[in-house]
Amino acid sequence: MNTIAAEWTKLWSVRSTWWTMLAGLLVTAATAGQLAIYAANANTNDDPADDAGVVTVGSIVIGSVELTQYAVLALGLLLITSEFTSGTIRTTLQCTPSRGRVLLAKAAVTGAVTFALGLLLGAVGAAVARPVLGRWGTAPAAETLSDVAAVAVYLALVGVLALGLAAALRSAVLTLTVLVATLMIVPLSLQEPDIAVLNRIADAFPGVAGAHFLAGDSDPYPAAVGLLLLAGWAAAALALGRVALRRRDA
Amino acid sequence: MITLRGLTKRFGRTTAVDDLTVDIAPGRVTGFLGPNGAGKSTTMRMVLGLDRPTAGRALIDGRAYRELRRPLREVGALLDARAIHPARSGRAHLLAMARSNGLPTHRVDEVLGTVGLDARAAAKPGRTLSLGMAQRLGIAGALLGDPPVLMFDEPVNGLDPDGVRWVRQLMRSLADEGRTVFVSSHLMSEMQLTADRLVVIGRGRLLADAPIGEVIAGSAVAVRVRSPHPAGLAALAERLTATGATVTPAGPDELTVTGATVDRIGDLAYELGVRLHELSPHGASLEQAFMELTAGSVEYAGTPTGGTDR
Secondary structure, X not given: OHHHHHHHHHHHOOHHHHHXXXXXXXXXXXXXXXXXXXXXXXXXXXXXXXXXXXXXXXXXXXXXXXXXXXXXXXXXXXXXXXHHHHOHHHHHHHHOOOHHHHHHHHHHHHHHHHHHHHHHHHHHHHHHHHHHHHHHEEOOHHHHHHHHHHHHHHHHHHHHHHHHHHHHHOOHHHHHHHHHHHHHHHHHHHHOOOOHHHHHHHHOOHHHHHHHHHHOXXXXXXXXXXXXXXXXXXXXXXXXXHHXXXXXXX | OEEEEEEEEEEOXXXXXXXXXXXXXXXXXXXXEOOOOOOHHHHHHHHOOOXXXXXXXXXXXOEOHHXXXXXXXXXXXXXXXXXXXXXXXXXXXXXXXXXXXXOOOXXXXXXHHHHOOOHHHHOOEHHHOOHHHHHHHHHHHHHOOOOOEEEEEOOOOOOOHHHHHHHHHHHHHHHHOOOEEEEEEOOHHHHHHHOOEEXXXXXXXXXXXXXXXXXXXXXXXEXXXXXXXXXXXXHHHHHHHHOOOEEEEEEOOEEEXXXXXXXXXXXXXXXXXXXXXXXXXXXXXXXXXXXXXXXXXXXXXXXXXXXXOO
């Protein structure tokens, strides 16, 4: 608990935390607004093939995650890369020599904060999307709430994934590059030729697994499996980060 | 008590710390002296469990740092004063440290007071701190847990003369309270004013581990003695050795004597009736003696401490 308290103090004592959250809010509002406009337009333009009909607010919120997750990733990532660049990692390890404990405390703080932020982002996304959608949108309370909660869970896991990876790679730029590749570029490239085998491989990637979880899919695997896959990636990244922290001199 | 036993650190093919065996005892200020790059910081990092030794052990009161549950209560250390988050205030930096070890918040204000950082300075973000202020903040962090063992890596760097004097007094009072105080420096003159005992290393190897007086007496004043009479010179060497000086033949007609003053050697030569052609102190400055000691050319051993594994 002491280690968590220390990490909590550190997180809120730098302004970049607030800026990152503000950036997340703005990007969510903008993306949700834009997606809502697209959905409404698709129903009202001249091409009836576009018609999406009435969409749920939750689906707009889920759609906006693809972009907003990068602001949330930054939160988890900065929690440790800033320690490497400033040299405070040595102070941290002086205070808490157990590398595993430090990383777990950071994961707990990252997870809790990104979950709460996810709820807030979901609420903001829904609040922006609802009026823009107008008669083309619905917001059944239970479904919207569960969609927002799912978004929060997704963001928390992705935040922890970013943290673990950053602990192993140490550099913010390198970590972000690897994350963009893992979450987006590689699975997209795999899906591009639409070959069954490659699609299956892409399905195992964290971003795709997370998307299946968020969409509540039953194919290629149940949504719960998508959640487990994503959680597995986050756990693996943490384990990798712990090994790196233990092996390397600080 | 800090105990180093055969402590060794290699980075690839370079050996930064080479088989260091030393005890750093409580109740006095032990200076850790060596030129830049001699392995002082690496040694301190190994004591703190930050660097993993290639071989050997570094123990604090018999325990490895990584085993300590609340290490700030056991060991306080200032390694790199510049290692503060550029946007975090000094106070928040200390607060996070205190929370990590379950220390009460009022300790933060106490140590800030001890090092003379007022509320305004403590509220400034890390990047705006001068090196002197950062050093004071680092020392505050070391004192936070009121630990019995303290380590400071070059603590007077960047301090103004007042600050330097303050650090000296602080080290002194911490040692007088019975704590183990281990302070590194590359400045012999600084150590002369602060330390009771010296551990000198060069290229990672132990060169001296002795009370400061002995290091100064033993290595600082080397006297060159030249005489046209080899037999007389040998007799003189014998007498000098018998009185505790260290005599090294420097040629057929020349001796290098340490541990005896020019006056004393002159008197002895007169008593023995040895004709001298030269009797001159050289390497008389501490600075120069230290350079010789650390150049790897001279190996000086003071009172041997340990060397055996307990």
